[in-house]
Amino acid sequence: MFDRIAELAIRRSRLVLVVAAVAVVLMGALGAGAFGKLLPGGFDDPSSQSSRARTVITDKFGGESNLVLLVRAPEGGVDAASARQQGKELTAGLKEEKTVANVISYWDTGNPDLRSEDGEQAMVLAHVKGGDTKERENAKEIIDEYTGAGDGGLTVEAGGSAAVGDDMGTYSSEDLVLAETIALPLTLLLLLFVFGSVVSALLPLAIGLIAIVGTFAELFLLGSVASISITATNLTTALGLGLGIDYALLMVSRFREQLAKGASVDDAVRHTVHTAGRTVAFSAATVAVALAALLVFPQYFLRSFGYAGVGVVAIAAVSTLFVMPALLNVLGHRVNKGRLPWAGRTERHDDSRVPFWGRLARTAMRRPALTALPVLAVLLLAASPLLGISIGIADERSLPEDAASRQVSARLAENFNGSDAAAVHVVMDESVGTAPLGSYAGRLSRLDGVVRVEASTGTYTGGQAAAPGPRNAALGRPQAQRINVVSDLAPMSDAAQDLVKDVRAVAAPEGTEPLVGGRDAALVDSKDSITGLIPLAGGLIALTTFVLLFLFTGSVVQPLRALVLNIASLGAALGVMTWMFQDGHFSDLFGFTPQPMEVSMTLLMFCIAFGLSMDYEVFVTSRIKELHDQGADNETAVVDGLGHTGRIVSAAACLLAVSFFAFGTAGISYMQMFGLGSGLAILIDAVAVRGVLVPAAMRLLGRSAWYAPPFLRKVHDRVGLSEGGHEPAPVAERTYEKDPTGV
Structure with a gap:
């Protein structure tokens, strides 16, 4: 397969690029309508008792009160004649709305529970129709029409789940724009710094753009036939940009390395597709497997991330495998055009000039206990807050304190004798x-x-x-x-x-x-639903990852080693997020309200971070395996493998982390947690795990690192797809591309 991809890129490169350009335009046209198809919410299990109760209430009683209009009266309170008249007019107008049902107000019923203790505020309860598909749109129209200061002196504010969903949709869109505004310029600067060439730096952005545009088109199509969460757009941009850059970075680096060795452009493309391209294919498979596990959950919020995640990974990988080789073939040596002043040149080094990551790997292999134990101790300390973790689901506390729906919820709790909205x-x-x-x-x-x-x-x-x-x-x-x-x-x-x-x-x-x-019943049911399916999802992730890494390495030990080390780094990242977002550290700096860890986003962060950890696992292991297959001893394979890939992995991790860290500016706290946690997990994995724990583990495992039972070796020989390389360089010849950053 990789032979045909390489030859297609060499013989039909311009045709491939024209087809890709047309596809991007068509996908862009579809993707532009994605936001109109996506929905807020989606945290509930549709088969749960609370969801079935909501269905019966909607069918038989006009629906739960998902909209609360909090009405504040001027002097005289809500019982003054003018306030009473205006309140009845407000109620009558709301009852005339076709998208509203089950309207109940203080002025209609005289129920004292709908009147604040100080007599200055009163509630109007209503159910906004539309279900998952139209509720937000209908709620927004009602909120825009009925809230604000009226001519008669009444001030109306909106709360309830419908208003919270509307605010979350608004903040989600704003967060996406802000994150992109931050991430794109920083990413471009980092790419220029890493590559030292304008042309090389722009290539990964092209792949990231294709991945994002393609996934938005996918979300538009899926949103037309199924319920898809609007928050999936945030994952699409962060992961699309990050993975596009990751994969393109690997391809461009390998291509430039081959050109520096004196290979022709055609041979450099072939070698790049056979080696880096094969790595990209396996890497994408491991990430997709981790994200596909989200599809076992019934909540469409989680399923949406599974659809978006698998889609963005697949599109990023396909565009990297087909479009990138064609671009490289057309550019040839011009890939280094626009060289910047700090860019280094490809040089040969002897053993004493092994790059930093190779030297770090050598140190870890020669002193595994001295280097690995302190790192493990820090990771365990970081993971310790997980011992006290509690989980919840998203509510108005996830919004900024100045969000209107959150302020209404606070006043209902403070001034009314029990809130009907939370009944x-x-x-x-x-x-x-x-x-x-x-x-x-x-x-x-x-x-x-x-x-x-x-x-x-x-x-x-x-x-x-x-x-x-x-x-x-x-x-x-x-x-x-x-x-x-x-x-x-x-x-x-x-x-x-x-x-x-x-x-x-x-x-x-x-x-x-x-x-x-009710809300609290939905939380109980969601927690039970998700926690009950976590063993299944975790088992699927572990099994499929094990199989993929076995097919890639031919070893049963390497997959186990990768799973154990990835769990250690993920535990540390999740522990730090628990320490922050549940225990409240740095809440003033980031502007969030401490609360239990949002169960869906915590699970999502785990799947994303696990998949990306395996992404870097494949990057590193592919080069080590390549050298091992060429006859290098264990230490040489690890040191030279990390010497070649360490800079790429660290640069890719920094670039991907920027995409996620940009969501630390989000207005919704669970998006802050997701962005900061995913970015931190990526950096921990790239530095602590790949730089120290992997070489230390390889040293302790020795030759057993590549063990497989004889019958499995036969299976691997027949169906394994491990990277064999193409026209490999002799082991004794170590060629490193000098890192312009000095790393």
Whole structure:
């Protein structure tokens, strides 16, 4: 296959580039509409009890109250004649909206629970229709029309899950633009610094652009037929730019190395495709496997990252394998055009002039305990906060403090006697007698933390019932009943989650199967769903990675060594993020609110960082294996392999980390965590693992590092695809491209 790719690039290079240009234009036209197809949210398991409860409430009761309009009145409070008149007009107008249902307001019902304790604020609750596909769009229209300061003096602000979703979508788009504005110039400067040539520096950006544009087109197509999270765009840009640069960096470096050895352009292209191209193919497979594991989860938020991640990896790899060789063939020696003053020239060095990464590898191999144990100690210390990790799902606390929906949520918690928006919803999709229903609601009202329980039979407090009012009547249907359990517990807290479990444990009326929903119930169900599937996802990642690395190396020890070392570096990065985002360190600097680790983004960060760690594992191991197959002893293969690849890996890691670190400026805290954590994991892996732990482990393993049982050796000989090289240079001849950075 690689022979045909190389010959296609040499014989039909201009045709390949024309086809690629046309494809980019078409993908760009499709991708431009991606944002209109993507959705906020997606954190819930659609088959969970809370999701089924929401479906019944939507079908039978007009939907949960996902929009809260918080109305502040001028002097005289919400009971003044003018405020009452304006409040009724606001309510009537909202009821006329076709995209809104189940409107409940203080002025319609007179319910004191919808009035603040100081009498200056009141709530209007509503359900914005549209489900996953139209809810954000419809909510935005309602929020834009009804919020702000009115002519009569009322001030209206929007809260609730629909408003939070709208704010998250807005901040996500803004974060993406800001991250790109930061990452692209810095990336270009770093590429110029690494390559020392303008033309060489622009080539990786071209591959990154193709990967991003292509994946946006993929998201547009998928978003037209399935629910895709808008946050997937952030991953697309960071990973597309980073992987495009990673793969192109490897190809360009190998091509320039061959030209420096005196190879013709055609031979340099062939050698580059056979060696670096093969490495790119395997590297992409390992990253794609890690991201494909996200597809086992039912939440479309996670599945979206699986679709986007696998797509961006595949497009980056394909464009690197086909477009990059064609570009290199057309450019030839002009790949070094635009050489900058600090650029070094290719030189030959003897053993005493081995590059830094080769010297570091030699030191680690000769003193494995002295070099590896301190590194392992630091990684374990960094990972220690994981012992106290707690997990949650995204809510308004993920937004900046000045976000309108977050401010509304804070005022609801401070000024109202329990928030209806955070209530636990119990729904029974069958007929229930008055006496059993009242008895059940009374038992629910005795649970710890419950302020009141609202049912069609009345409002219950401490087991005692008050007469039903207009609002209570709306909770009953001939063939369905709905109960709201309102508490004074902090939303998403451990106590609120315990309340959900307590509600589910209360004996239900005979012959009924209540469904318990609401925000806290969704958190409980999401945690159970995700944690229950993590062993399956982890097992798939480990198994497929093991198989791929075995096919690449022919060893059963190398995959195990790679898995163990990658887990060590990932644990350190996750531990640091827990120390920051859960325990609150540097919260003032980055402007986030400490809270439990967002379960979906933590899992995503693990998969991304694991895949990229394996990316660099393949980069390094490919060169070591190439030298080993040429007959080099263990130390020479490792030292020379890292001498060749260490600078490439470190440069690629820095470039990719910049793409992720740019999201440290995000307004949404879980995007900050994802960006900072992924960038940190990449740097830890490139420096501590590849630079120190890999050579130390190779020294301790010795010849057993390449062990495989005889029957597996036969399998590898038949189907293995390890890099064999093309016209390899003699082992004794060590040629290094001088690093202009001095690294």
